[in-house]
Amino acid sequence: MLLANKLCLKSDQELLEQYGNRFTDYPFINLLQKPYAIARKSTQAKKIWQLAGVLALAWIAVVLFGNIISLCLLEFKASRIESASDAIFQQHFPLETITDAKQQMQQHLRKMEQAANKNHFLILLATLGREITKSPGIRIERLDYRNGQITLAISANNFDRLDALTAALTQQGLQAKQQNSTIAGAEVKSTYLINAGGT
Numbered sequence: 131m132l133l134a135n136k137l138c139l140k141s142d143q144e145l146l147e148q149y150g151n152r153f154t155d156y157p158f159i160n161l162l163q164k165p166y167a168i169a170r171k172s173t174q175a176k177k178i179w180q181l182a183g184v185l186a187l188a189w190i191a192v193v194l195f196g197n198i199i200s201l202c203l204l205e206f207k208a209s210r211i212e213s214a215s216d217a218i219f220q221q222h223f224p225l226e227t228i229t230d231a232k233q234q235m236q237q238h239l240r241k242m243e244q245a246a247n248k249n250h251f252l253i254l255l256a257t258l259g260r261e262i263t264k265s266p267g268i269r270i271e272r273l274d275y276r277n278g279q280i281t282l283a284i285s286a287n288n289f290d291r292l293d294a295l296t297a298a299l300t301q302q303g304l305q306a307k308q309q310n311s312t313i314a315g316a317e318v319k320s321t322y323l324i325n326a327g328g329t
Contacts, residue, residue, distance in 0.1 A: 250326070251275050254304070258282070258324060261298045267291045271319070282322040285314070292320055299324065 212231070219231040226234065258280065262268055267287035274281040286292050292308060299306040304324055311320040 250278055251280075254280055254324065254326065257302050257304060258299070261295065261302060265291060265295050265298065268295060279323060279325040282324055283319070284322065285317045285319045287317065289318055292318060296322075 215231045215235075216228050219226075219228055219235055223234075223238065228234065254275075262270065262284075268291055269285050270282065271285055272281075272283040284292075284295075286295075289311070292311070296306050296308055304326060307323045309321045309323060311318060313319075
Protein backbone atom coordinates (compact mmCIF):
# COMPACT_ATOMS: atom_id res chain seq x y z
CA MET A 131 0.00 0.00 0.00
CA LEU A 132 2.93 2.29 0.58
CA LEU A 133 3.91 1.82 -3.03
CA ALA A 134 0.35 2.65 -4.09
CA ASN A 135 0.45 5.88 -2.13
CA LYS A 136 3.77 6.80 -3.71
CA LEU A 137 2.55 6.15 -7.25
CA CYS A 138 -0.90 7.68 -6.64
CA LEU A 139 -2.74 5.03 -8.67
CA LYS A 140 -6.50 4.59 -8.85
CA SER A 141 -6.94 0.80 -9.14
CA ASP A 142 -5.22 -2.42 -8.20
CA GLN A 143 -4.79 -3.35 -11.83
CA GLU A 144 -2.96 -0.15 -12.58
CA LEU A 145 -0.89 -0.72 -9.49
CA LEU A 146 0.15 -4.16 -10.68
CA GLU A 147 0.93 -2.87 -14.12
CA GLN A 148 2.98 0.00 -12.76
CA TYR A 149 4.70 -2.27 -10.30
CA GLY A 150 5.56 -4.69 -13.08
CA ASN A 151 7.02 -1.85 -15.14
CA ARG A 152 8.97 -0.45 -12.24
CA PHE A 153 10.01 -3.78 -10.72
CA THR A 154 13.65 -2.94 -11.14
CA ASP A 155 13.12 0.26 -9.09
CA TYR A 156 11.38 -1.66 -6.23
CA PRO A 157 12.75 -5.24 -6.22
CA PHE A 158 11.20 -5.98 -2.81
CA ILE A 159 8.67 -4.71 -0.33
CA ASN A 160 9.74 -4.54 3.29
CA LEU A 161 6.74 -5.51 5.38
CA LEU A 162 8.74 -5.48 8.63
CA GLN A 163 8.00 -1.89 9.55
CA LYS A 164 7.19 -0.12 12.83
CA PRO A 165 5.60 -2.64 15.27
CA TYR A 166 6.71 -5.53 13.05
CA ALA A 167 10.31 -4.40 12.79
CA ILE A 168 13.02 -6.82 13.98
CA ALA A 169 14.11 -5.92 17.50
CA ARG A 170 17.80 -5.07 17.61
CA LYS A 171 18.91 -7.56 20.24
CA SER A 172 22.51 -7.25 19.18
CA THR A 173 22.63 -3.73 20.56
CA GLN A 174 21.36 -4.86 23.97
CA ALA A 175 23.78 -7.81 24.01
CA LYS A 176 26.59 -5.43 23.06
CA LYS A 177 25.73 -3.17 25.99
CA ILE A 178 25.73 -6.16 28.36
CA TRP A 179 29.14 -7.28 27.10
CA GLN A 180 30.49 -3.75 27.41
CA LEU A 181 29.21 -3.52 31.00
CA ALA A 182 30.74 -6.92 31.77
CA GLY A 183 34.06 -5.78 30.28
CA VAL A 184 34.04 -2.57 32.32
CA LEU A 185 33.27 -4.52 35.52
CA ALA A 186 36.04 -7.02 34.76
CA LEU A 187 38.54 -4.23 34.17
CA ALA A 188 37.45 -2.51 37.39
CA TRP A 189 37.86 -5.77 39.34
CA ILE A 190 41.34 -6.34 37.86
CA ALA A 191 42.29 -2.75 38.75
CA VAL A 192 41.09 -3.23 42.35
CA VAL A 193 43.01 -6.52 42.70
CA LEU A 194 46.19 -4.99 41.26
CA PHE A 195 45.85 -1.93 43.47
CA GLY A 196 45.34 -4.16 46.54
CA ASN A 197 48.41 -6.22 45.65
CA ILE A 198 50.50 -3.09 45.18
CA ILE A 199 49.35 -1.75 48.58
CA SER A 200 50.15 -5.12 50.23
CA LEU A 201 53.59 -5.18 48.61
CA CYS A 202 54.35 -1.65 49.83
CA LEU A 203 53.26 -2.55 53.37
CA LEU A 204 55.35 -5.73 53.36
CA GLU A 205 58.42 -3.86 52.13
CA PHE A 206 57.92 -1.24 54.83
CA LYS A 207 57.60 -3.89 57.56
CA ALA A 208 60.60 -5.81 56.21
CA SER A 209 62.75 -2.68 56.31
CA ARG A 210 61.63 -1.97 59.91
CA ILE A 211 62.44 -5.56 60.97
CA GLU A 212 65.83 -5.35 59.26
CA SER A 213 66.58 -2.06 61.02
CA ALA A 214 65.55 -3.58 64.37
CA SER A 215 67.70 -6.68 63.83
CA ASP A 216 70.66 -4.47 62.87
CA ALA A 217 70.17 -2.45 66.06
CA ILE A 218 70.04 -5.63 68.20
CA PHE A 219 73.16 -6.99 66.52
CA GLN A 220 74.99 -3.67 66.98
CA GLN A 221 73.96 -3.62 70.65
CA HIS A 222 75.49 -7.06 71.31
CA PHE A 223 78.47 -6.77 68.97
CA PRO A 224 79.34 -3.05 68.82
CA LEU A 225 82.81 -3.54 67.34
CA GLU A 226 81.66 -5.68 64.41
CA THR A 227 80.66 -4.26 61.03
CA ILE A 228 77.20 -5.34 59.88
CA THR A 229 77.04 -7.00 56.46
CA ASP A 230 74.18 -9.46 57.04
CA ALA A 231 72.92 -9.22 60.62
CA LYS A 232 70.89 -12.45 60.50
CA GLN A 233 73.75 -14.58 59.18
CA GLN A 234 76.29 -12.99 61.52
CA MET A 235 74.02 -13.54 64.53
CA GLN A 236 73.53 -17.19 63.56
CA GLN A 237 77.31 -17.65 63.36
CA HIS A 238 77.76 -16.16 66.84
CA LEU A 239 74.96 -18.35 68.24
CA ARG A 240 76.56 -21.47 66.72
CA LYS A 241 79.88 -20.56 68.34
CA MET A 242 78.17 -20.04 71.69
CA GLU A 243 76.33 -23.34 71.37
CA GLN A 244 79.56 -25.17 70.60
CA ALA A 245 81.23 -23.54 73.59
CA ALA A 246 78.25 -24.45 75.80
CA ASN A 247 78.41 -28.06 74.64
CA LYS A 248 82.04 -28.17 75.81
CA ASN A 249 81.19 -26.61 79.18
CA HIS A 250 80.78 -29.43 81.69
CA PHE A 251 78.96 -27.25 84.23
CA LEU A 252 76.31 -26.05 81.75
CA ILE A 253 75.61 -29.60 80.58
CA LEU A 254 75.15 -30.82 84.17
CA LEU A 255 73.05 -27.79 85.11
CA ALA A 256 70.78 -28.12 82.06
CA THR A 257 70.06 -31.80 82.77
CA LEU A 258 69.58 -31.19 86.49
CA GLY A 259 67.29 -28.20 85.94
CA ARG A 260 65.15 -30.12 83.45
CA GLU A 261 64.62 -33.01 85.86
CA ILE A 262 63.91 -30.80 88.91
CA THR A 263 61.26 -28.81 87.01
CA LYS A 264 59.57 -32.14 86.21
CA SER A 265 59.59 -33.08 89.91
CA PRO A 266 56.87 -31.26 91.89
CA GLY A 267 57.39 -30.71 95.62
CA ILE A 268 61.18 -30.28 95.37
CA ARG A 269 62.90 -26.94 96.10
CA ILE A 270 66.59 -26.07 95.66
CA GLU A 271 68.16 -24.66 98.82
CA ARG A 272 71.79 -24.36 97.65
CA LEU A 273 73.88 -25.26 94.60
CA ASP A 274 77.68 -25.42 94.43
CA TYR A 275 79.99 -26.54 91.57
CA ARG A 276 83.58 -27.65 92.11
CA ASN A 277 85.92 -30.01 90.28
CA GLY A 278 83.26 -31.19 87.80
CA GLN A 279 80.76 -32.02 90.57
CA ILE A 280 77.57 -30.27 91.68
CA THR A 281 76.69 -30.24 95.36
CA LEU A 282 72.96 -29.70 95.65
CA ALA A 283 71.00 -29.08 98.85
CA ILE A 284 67.27 -29.59 98.34
CA SER A 285 64.07 -29.93 100.35
CA ALA A 286 61.10 -32.11 99.43
CA ASN A 287 57.63 -33.03 100.69
CA ASN A 288 58.67 -36.62 101.43
CA PHE A 289 61.32 -39.28 100.81
CA ASP A 290 59.45 -40.63 97.76
CA ARG A 291 60.12 -37.34 95.93
CA LEU A 292 63.83 -37.68 96.62
CA ASP A 293 63.90 -41.28 95.42
CA ALA A 294 62.05 -40.30 92.23
CA LEU A 295 64.57 -37.49 91.59
CA THR A 296 67.49 -39.87 92.11
CA ALA A 297 66.01 -42.36 89.63
CA ALA A 298 65.34 -39.60 87.04
CA LEU A 299 68.90 -38.24 87.27
CA THR A 300 70.36 -41.75 86.96
CA GLN A 301 68.18 -42.38 83.91
CA GLN A 302 69.68 -39.23 82.31
CA GLY A 303 73.18 -40.67 82.72
CA LEU A 304 74.19 -38.73 85.84
CA GLN A 305 75.60 -40.12 89.07
CA ALA A 306 73.49 -38.82 91.96
CA LYS A 307 74.58 -39.76 95.52
CA GLN A 308 72.20 -38.78 98.29
CA GLN A 309 73.80 -37.71 101.60
CA ASN A 310 72.77 -36.20 104.91
CA SER A 311 69.01 -36.63 104.68
CA THR A 312 67.14 -35.11 107.61
CA ILE A 313 63.53 -34.40 108.49
CA ALA A 314 62.75 -30.77 109.35
CA GLY A 315 59.09 -30.34 110.27
CA ALA A 316 56.92 -31.42 107.29
CA GLU A 317 59.90 -31.36 104.90
CA VAL A 318 62.80 -33.67 104.11
CA LYS A 319 66.17 -32.01 103.52
CA SER A 320 68.93 -33.76 101.65
CA THR A 321 72.27 -33.10 99.98
CA TYR A 322 73.15 -34.60 96.59
CA LEU A 323 76.54 -35.04 94.94
CA ILE A 324 75.93 -35.03 91.19
CA ASN A 325 78.38 -35.57 88.36
CA ALA A 326 78.38 -37.02 84.87
CA GLY A 327 78.21 -40.77 84.63
CA GLY A 328 81.57 -42.50 84.64
CA THR A 329 83.50 -39.60 86.23
